[in-house]
Amino acid sequence: MLRLKPWLERDFEFSTPGWMFPHIVERVRGGPSRLDEALRNLPDAKLTERLENAWSIQEEAGHLLDIEPLMSVRLDQLIQGASVLQAWDGTNEATWNANHNARQLRDILAAFRSNRRMLVDRLDEIPEELVERSAFHPRLQKPMRIIDLASFVADHDDYHLARITAAKRQQSLCQ
Numbered sequence: 001m002l003r004l005k006p007w008l009e010r011d012f013e014f015s016t017p018g019w020m021f022p023h024i025v026e027r028v029r030g031g032p033s034r035l036d037e038a039l040r041n042l043p044d045a046k047l048t049e050r051l052e053n054a055w056s057i058q059e060e061a062g063h064l065l066d067i068e069p070l071m072s073v074r075l076d077q078l079i080q081g082a083s084v085l086q087a088w089d090g091t092n093e094a095t096w097n098a099n100h101n102a103r104q105l106r107d108i109l110a111a112f113r114s115n116r117r118m119l120v121d122r123l124d125e126i127p128e129e130l131v132e133r134s135a136f137h138p139r140l141q142k143p144m145r146i147i148d149l150a151s152f153v154a155d156h157d158d159y160h161l162a163r164i165t166a167a168k169r170q171q172s173l174c175q
Contacts, residue, residue: 027154032113048101062100
């Protein structure tokens with residue numbers, strides 16, 4: 001199996017045509033359901049087990065919840081016409097400090113679903129003329145449009161779902 005390329009080593013090509021926006025929003029909308037499916041019927045002990053220095057499966061899920069406020073702020077900034085997007089803290093401190101392993105998985109999943117629903121509802125209301133509005137993304141050092149933000153969110157979901165699958169394989173939890 002191919003090694004997962006770390007998120008921070010990825011480069012992003014923001015060239016998706018605007019007409020793809022509804023398709024990308026559907027990927028974003030599907031994140032909570034895909035996460036629910038990936039975690040269904042896993043034993044609690046395996047959900048919270050850290051392998052090496054990586055987050056546990058449950059912490060991966062918690063991270064998706066933790067990053068939602070940043071994506072919402074960035075959407076606000078894009079809608080309002082900001083020139084530069086808020087930077088990521090560079091540490092994922094919120095996830096490391098959240099103690100997601102002490103929480104109930106159902107609470108993490110419910111909060112993620114609720115937060116994601118609010119983001120998707122907002123994306124569903126974006127007027128066509130704003131889909132390509134952009135602002136500078138500080139870490140990536142390039143402009144990011146609203147359509148790119150949506151794609152970035154969906155790609156981020158995919159990345160962490162792939163990390164969850166890799167952890168499940170390592171723990172012999174995949175069929």
